[in-house]
Amino acid sequence: MSYQIRSLDKRSNIEYVYEVTAYWDKKKKQSRSKRTLVGKVDPLTGEIIPTDGRGKRRNMHKADPIVKRGPVPALSTARQFYGATYLLDSIGDKTGLTADLKKCFPKTYKQILSVSYFLVLEADCPLSRFGRWSELHCHPYGEDIPSQRSSELFQSITEESKMEFFRLQGKRRAENEYWAYDSTSISSYSEQLKQVKWGKNKDSDPLPQINLALLFGEKSGLPFYFRKLAGNIPDVKTLNELLKEFDVLGYGKVKLVLDRGYYSADNINGMYKNHLKFLVGANTTVSYVKDAIKKYGSKMQTWSSYNEEYEIYHVSETIAWKYTQKRPYKGDEINEERRMYLHLYFNPEKAVEDAKTFNRYISKLKEELESGNRIPEHENSYAKYFTVKTTPVRGTSVEPIQEALDKATSRYGYFALISNEVKDSIEALELYRTRDVVEKAFGNIKDRLNGRRTIVSSEQSLNGKLFVQFIALILLSYVKKQMQDNELFKKYTMQSLFDELERIECFVEPGKAPYIGEVLSKQLAIYDAMGVEPPTNPASLCDSGI
DSSP: OEEEEEEEETTTTEEEEEEEEEEEETTTTEEEEEEEEEEEEOTTTOOEEEBOSSSOBOOSSSOOOOOOSSOOOOSSOEEEEOHHHHHHHHHHHHHTHHHHHHHHOTTTHHHHHHHHHHHHHSTTOOGGGHHHHHHHBOOSSOSOOOHHHHHHHHHHOOHHHHHHHHHHHHHTSOTTSOEEEEEEEEEEOOSSOTTOBOOOOTTOOSSOEEEEEEEEETTTOOEEEEEEEETTOOGGGTHHHHHHHHHHHTOOSOEEEEOGGGOOHHHHHHHHHTTOEEEEEEOTTSHHHHHHHHHHGGGGOSGGGEETTTTEEEEEEEEEEEEEEEETTTTEEEEEEEEEEEEEEEOHHHHHHHHHHHHHHHHHHHHHHHHTOOOGGGHHHHHHHEEEEEETTTEEEEEEOHHHHHHHHTTTTEEEEEESSOOOHHHHHHHHGGGHHHHHHHHIIIIISSOSEEOOOSHHHHHHHHHHHHHHHHHHHHHHHHHHHTTGGGTOOHHHHHHHHHTOEEEEOTTSOOEEOOOOHHHHHHHHHHTOOOOOSSOOOOTTOO
16 A cells, blocks of 8 residues: 655755555564655646656656766755854864764764764753754754654664774774773663663662663773663673673773772783783772771871872882683683782771761661561671570660671771772872763763663664764763863853854855854854864855755
8 A cells, every 4th residue: 555745845945755655564563664755846836746766856868967076055045053063073073983983884974973963962852853953053964864764773773883983983092091991870661672671770760771881081081982781780790791892893902990890800800811901999898908908007197198189198009919810721720929009098088978878877787677677688787797686585686796897997988999000099099080081971871962761662773872872972072071171161061162152153045155154252262172173164064055
């Protein structure tokens, strides 16, 4: 069964005619339809002018004229916002983002860029609003991307093309910079996605989730790799797979910054085995950290060990890591010592907060024991900190184990970092704090790029949507870093900066060259801080005629 529909292109004011054929999709077990372009309506006669399906008029009697390269002429008079999208164009060129997308997605890179521009500039706005935004803004694709087309775009993004993109982006990162790696949880209502599982939700959202892991360059402040993980996989289990993918992607001389959620003997051994440099947060409960606290303790709380900038006491020492590696092909195990640097810190303010947090936790455990409302996850803590006795006469009595409490209080205010390269404790602390960029990036994905909860129903659509959000995150991260480096946050929020640039318009009229409106001195200052040249006339604009 087939029928015809008409659709008006608001940008060009051309009405197109499509033939729609309905059919049954056996695989998806649902009715589908295929739309074929028939022609366009003559505005004077109302007749349908046939086309060859690509918007060009058929002519059976003479060959199509040769189309010369150059600007596409404007079909209608239009005035669009240009300044903010021009900034994103320039960032794409400067970072190699556009070139890498074009190489990996030659047919759809403009659509990917346009959707990512929309996500960046229209904070937390649903993609269904793209059509209206497209009318008002100049952007790479230059046309509307309806919901059905955006779904098709997401589904067209293949794993092979993504990995090639990650490979190209990774090569653009400086070999001597550290890469910060971390993950977050994204809640989902979907029951169809295989990786949506119940896990430790980092937003305390009572929904199943997927996990998203990111790699950021410490100096560039830009993300260049991400992975989607099942929601029930803990952080500590993800590093081994990451190390395998480094080999696949051809990344060499890798240096990683990891928080203590990734600390385990297996992970440390794995990084030694793969000859990676690393800086990792270590729990104060591990034996060599406890030994260092006992060794230095109050001795390190002196003026000579104090750093005024970070308001912290610090000390470093070289220790021996007990490296082990099983070799199945030889049937043996390597046991060696590897050099490692331990950096120990004491923060008086953290000591106060640790005491408050621990006291609240112990009080909660005692209350659970006395009321009989025991929580299975707390059983180890019950046994560690309390002695519980129950008698017919006196009932249940709960007594604290003072020795265990004292051991916990002795670690108040301390934290530790370990590295196989960084010798200086303050340098290590500064590097470790670059992880903040990942934490803030997760906030941008969830709050600004409309990624707090997934609303897609297929794995392929989810993978594609996450990739487009990742492209938007690269652009957003570049802007944020430049704003921080140039102290622009004293004058603007990120949204107000974009709003300031959006005031710059571009005017086009059929038969005339595009013209950019006035660019004010404060707008020029923003472009300068962003490290890009300001727009000038004649405009070099989007392929859609602008």
